[in-house]
Amino acid sequence: MDNLTDEHLDWLNDTSNGTEPGYCYEKDCYINEKPLEIIVREWPLVYFPHNFAIVVTYILTCKFIGPRIMRKYEPFDLRYVMQAYNLLQIFISCWLLKEFWVNGWGGSYNMTCQPIDRSPLGYEMAKTVWWCFISKYVEFLDTIFFVLRKRERQISVLHLVHHSLMPITIGFGLPFTPNGHGTFYGLVNSFIHVVMYSYYFLASLGPKVQQYLWWKVHLTKMQLLQFLIVFSHQVQVFIYDCDFSRTIAGMECLFAILLTILFGNFYVQSYLKKSKGLRPPAVCIATQCNVKQE
Numbered sequence: 001m002d003n004l005t006d007e008h009l010d011w012l013n014d015t016s017n018g019t020e021p022g023y024c025y026e027k028d029c030y031i032n033e034k035p036l037e038i039i040v041r042e043w044p045l046v047y048f049p050h051n052f053a054i055v056v057t058y059i060l061t062c063k064f065i066g067p068r069i070m071r072k073y074e075p076f077d078l079r080y081v082m083q084a085y086n087l088l089q090i091f092i093s094c095w096l097l098k099e100f101w102v103n104g105w106g107g108s109y110n111m112t113c114q115p116i117d118r119s120p121l122g123y124e125m126a127k128t129v130w131w132c133f134i135s136k137y138v139e140f141l142d143t144i145f146f147v148l149r150k151r152e153r154q155i156s157v158l159h160l161v162h163h164s165l166m167p168i169t170i171g172f173g174l175p176f177t178p179n180g181h182g183t184f185y186g187l188v189n190s191f192i193h194v195v196m197y198s199y200y201f202l203a204s205l206g207p208k209v210q211q212y213l214w215w216k217v218h219l220t221k222m223q224l225l226q227f228l229i230v231f232s233h234q235v236q237v238f239i240y241d242c243d244f245s246r247t248i249a250g251m252e253c254l255f256a257i258l259l260t261i262l263f264g265n266f267y268v269q270s271y272l273k274k275s276k277g278l279r280p281p282a283v284c285i286a287t288q289c290n291v292k293q294e
Helices: 006-012 036-041 048-070 079-105 120-138 141-148 157-173 181-203 214-234 246-275
Strands: 022-025 028-031
Touching (some): 048 141, 079 120, 079 141, 120 157, 120 181, 141 157
C-alpha cells in the first residue's frame, strides 16, 4: 500500500468522481471485487463481435451502399462542416495526447518494458485507451464525408485498411491489456493526428493559406516514422523479460509493418513518381486526402 498516495486512495473510494468504490491490495486495485481487465470488458463497445460488426457495416456502407445512394444526388458542400470537424479532431487529439502523457508516459512508465498497471492511475490510463478507441469510430466520418461529396475514388485501400483496423486492434487488445506497454502507440498517434488535422483545417481555408502549407509532403514521412518508432518500441517485449502480452505486442508489430508498406507505397506513388513526371494514383493518407480541400 506504500506505493499509493493518499490522493489515489481517496480517489478510489470516492463515488463522486463517477467511479465505484473499491480497494487496493499491494499494487493491484479492484472495484466491486473486479480486477481491471474484467472492469474494462464491461465498458461500451469493447465486446469484440459488436466492434467487428460496426467495422463491417462501415466498410459496406462507405464502399458500396453509400455511393449507390449518392448516385441520385448532387455532391454535398461540406466545407464548413469539415472545418468544424477538423477542429474537433484537433481538440480530441490534444486531449488524448495530454492524457497518455500524464497517466503514464510523462514519468511513471518504463520505455523498455511497461507491464499492466492496476493502480488508480492505471485505471485512468485504461479510460484514456477506451476514449482513444471511441475516437477511431468518430474518424469514420472521414470516409463518410468522401461519400457525401461523391469522392469515391479517394476511398483507397490504404484509407479503408487504416480506418478499419484501428478500432478492431484497439478493441481486441483493450480487455487483455487495458494499459501498459502498448499504449505508447496511442501517445505517438495522438501527436501525429494533432499535426495532421491542423494541416487539413488550414488547407480548407483556401488558396491564401494553402500556399504556405509547403510541409504537406512531410505528413506522410511523419506517418512512416511513427510506425518505425512503434515497431521498435513493441519489439522490446520479445527482447527483454517483460510482463506484457507478447500476442498483443506482436499484433502491434504486424500492424506497424502493414501500414509501413501501405504508406510507403503511397509515398512512392504520390511523391517519388510524381517528381519523375508520372501521374500519382488517386489515393489518400490515413484520413482525408493529401490534396487541397475544395
